[in-house]
Amino acid sequence: MTPQELEAARDRLVPDVVAGGLRVLFCGINPGLMSAATGHHFARPGNRFWPVLHASGFTPRLLRPAEERELLDYGLGITNVVARASARADELSDEEFREGGRILTEKVELLRPRWLAVVGVTAYRIAFGDRHAKIGPQERTVGATRVWALPNPSGLNAHWPLPKMAEEFGRLRAAADETR
Structure with a gap:
């Protein structure tokens, strides 16, 4: 993909992968330019979402971004806090995050x-006005839906190596399996 093709994807939307009654609805920050250009979530090669999903036991094999609709077979889905694509999350305003949190709440309801x-x-902290939130299950619910904050799977998030991230995703998987 050329830099021009990526830049042309700025502000595009990536369709949600959702259905009613999912076990877990994963919610990214917003689509990156590679995701917007391909039309698939977490499409940048350095993003660890797909490897972590597999390593944590959510999927029986490593899925490619183009196979994202298979998540529905496992009771999983994907959406974003902010719908528009950007090169970096720091291009988004707090107001966009808050509005995204409102829209996300409606979607979850x-x-x-x-x-x-x-x-x-x-x-999560900005979208839901919870500046003290930490990684893990949250006190907040949206209706009957429980909420979990996970580490960002971006390759830039060096604080969370893949095994440690997979462990946290695995904690959520165990909780989701428990609430069946």
Whole structure:
């Protein structure tokens, strides 16, 4: 993909992968330019979402971004806090995050997943006005939906190596399995 093709994807939307009654609805911060250009979530090669999903036991094999619709077979889905694509999350305003949190709440109330998993605790803090939130299960619920803040799987998030991240995703998987 050329830099021009990536730049042309700025502000594009990537369709949600959702259904009613999911076990877990994963929620990214916003689509990156590679995701917007390909039309698939977590498409940048350095992003660890797909490897972590497999390593934590959510999927029986490593899925490629183009296979994202298979997540529905496992009771999983993907959406974003902010719908528009950007090169970096720091291009988004706090107001966009807050509005995204409002829209996300409406989406969760409609779809009623068992768990909402926001991948990016900083995005969660801003979107839901909870500046003290930490990685893990949250006190907040959206209707009957429990909420879990996960580490951002971006390759830039060096604080969370893949095995440690897979362990945290695995904690959520165990909780989601428990609430069946």
